[in-house]
Amino acid sequence: MNIGDVSSRSGLAAKTIRYYEDIGLIRPARDANGYRRFREADLHKLNFLGRARSLGFSIENCRSLLALYEDEDRASGDVKRVAEQHLRAIDRKLAELDAMRGTLARLAEACSGDQKPDCPILSDLASAPKG
Known part of the structure; x- marks a missing residue:
């Protein structure tokens, strides 16, 4: 298969x-002309x-799982x-x-959403970081 087929x-x-x-997760064969030639195993990995x-x-993680x-x-x-490590991250x-x-x-909820310029959303965004 060529890259269009496998894609x-x-x-x-x-x-x-x-x-x-490029990062070594798959290694398709190369034809004499340099074109990639994908096998069923490459498709399975993809x-x-x-x-x-x-x-x-x-x-x-994909590298480890593969x-x-x-x-x-x-x-x-x-x-x-x-x-489980990935699940904890999620x-x-x-x-x-x-x-x-x-x-x-x-x-x-605190913002009135009216024509007045006062806005607690902008005030909060402009305040110093908490923490």
């Missing part, structure tokens, strides 16, 4: 596929990477640790987003 079948942009090659990235795993996937002697506990981000939402909701 179409994986749902990943050709630019993304080239990036994954699908794996696309799914992992859609779940928010970092490139380094290495674990390819290691037939892997321990499932190693895979679970990567997933939980932290959700807590941060919830706090931001709460603050913004309180500020929006």
